[in-house]
Amino acid sequence: MLIRLADWDRIRSGEVTLQFRRWKRPTVRAGGTLRTSQGVLAIDEVEVVSRVSRAEAIAAGYPTAKALMSFMEGREGRIYRIRLRFIGEDPRAELRSSSYVDGLELPEPAIALLRLIAANPGVRAADLAESVGREKLPFKADVRKLKAKGLTESLRVGYRLSPRGEAYLKTLD
Known part of the structure; x- marks a missing residue:
């Protein structure tokens, strides 16, 4: 709404x-x-x-x-x-700005999605989904799960990693 x-x-x-x-x-x-x-x-x-x-x-x-x-x-x-x-x-706003990721574990598909967004900020969801052979609506549902954990932010068009999302990826590298 x-x-x-x-x-x-x-x-x-x-x-x-x-x-x-x-x-x-x-x-x-x-x-x-x-x-x-x-x-x-x-x-x-x-x-x-x-x-x-x-x-x-x-x-x-x-x-x-x-x-x-x-x-x-x-x-x-x-x-x-x-x-x-x-x-x-919105409690996600404070979570997004945090770099605290201790104890946060994501399954490999979620990590791949996080990396995809990191490499393509501001790209339309339909284009990102197509680039990995997925349907747009299930793709967007998975992005919302990352957003709920404070890892991504929605832009006017597309997404980007939040500071917390960036911090999480750094722990993996």
Whole structure:
């Protein structure tokens, strides 16, 4: 679920507590969390709605219901109201900046993937996957596992090693 960058300060402060999306099926679940580069959100409710009130539009960061509906214009699916709240910074951010790797062990395929990213920073996932004969989606899932360990960072296009990822590779050389 993408959130407008302009809304993040207001989500952190609690001023924005709702988001609305038009989806064929929801991409988040009530009771779950959403980790993003801007922080971690608790997803408290996901509900299909048939209309949006002005108060709900304001709680979602829009001046009117009409402005909110125009944001979703052209998208297919039902309208979902997502109640959310900021619960903290992304714990991966601190982990990425650390060079502490004692006790971290990766299987050989993960190490090969880390080396591939190190040699090709900023290269699209589809191109990296193709270069090693893999499908893009499973490839990206494996990169997310490295990211969860603080070893890689997503760029606007592609990936790069984090300081922790670089430190890990140095222990292998």
